[in-house]
Amino acid sequence: MEIPYTSEPRPDTGLTNPKIGIWLFLASEVMLFGSLFSAYALLRMGAETWPDQSAVLSVPLATLNTVILIVSSATIVLALAAVRAGRIDAYRRFMGLTILGGAAFLVVKAFEYSDKFAQGLVPATDNFLALYFTLTGLHALHVVGGLVVNLYLWGPGVRMWRTDPARFTGRIEVAGLYWHFVDVVWIFLFPVLYLL
Template sequence: MTDAIPAYDAAVDAPKHHHPVYDYDSGPPVDRGKFAIWVFLGTEIMFFTGLIGTYIVLRAGSPSWPNPAARLAVDITAFNTFVLICSSATVVAGLFAIQNDDRRKFNLWWGLSILFGAFFVGVQVYEYWHLFAHDMTPNQDLFWSTFYVMTGFHGAHVIIGVIWLAAVYVAALRGKYSSKDFVGLELAGLYWHFVDLVWVLLFTLVYLM
């Protein structure tokens, strides 16, 4: 007598995969996170292009435009630009440190980056507070409207960047990143450098030209 054929059991006999299983990676030959952040940064480039393009149209079409040096504290903002560039440099130094598994240097450089970023936001808040105290509000004229829109949106990006840098810093302190896995830090760094890059342009357009 032969053994009875067991009944079909879905839990055992059903196929384990509902899609083809390849023995190679079907994704692009680049880290998915890095690909995604660059797509995102592409949209950010378009966003700031729209703001800057509108600024150029409004400025070039205006009968007059005040000299920014007469209205804004260029020296303070120039120092703030120094600070933002320093923060970009410390982010790169921190990334290089984690790539060499030097956690002590990483903690120092990345912590400094967060402090520099927070300092930049603090100076911008001080600048806004000072301007508002002297009735230099966005509804005064086109100069102030464009000034607050461009620096305001950039400031929001800086705040998001500081939060992002701090979040990955906490994760790094818990031992998440190493010389074998540092993409999370790299993505936060790319966003931060983009914010720095935009400020280099905005500082020239809004404060110096």
């Protein structure tokens, strides 16, 4: 069965189905992370004492990860521009860089986590660390998910470029929107968990 409106806009919504689908999904993601951010606000404002976050966590590593994720957000939109211009070689370069960025982010995150565990700092230590591991853990899972999709679109998925370039371009756009959202979540997590 053919999936309808993958490339041409649906008359009633004015958007392609993947486009409206990803925005509805991202809206639900905003509520998911919003509920965790509001839990953070409630627990922190109601707490008698709160640890000095920047003393517990590594600000330099988190700054590095912020830079990595922002650069990979730029490279995936450059990949989309390359596809739209029909430059499939440039697309593969930029998508490859995006994948490297996502992988580097996870490596840095793994260093951070293992350093905390080595110091005996775990989610059960206090409310702050429970929130830190929940929020960054959920975010890291989102990075893993994006990485899998981006790897597919960089590798075997690129075949669609020859059979249905319009639909392939739509896929890159949707994957990009998700990746930018993951970047935006980190843009808020960084100051809230590390700096304030």
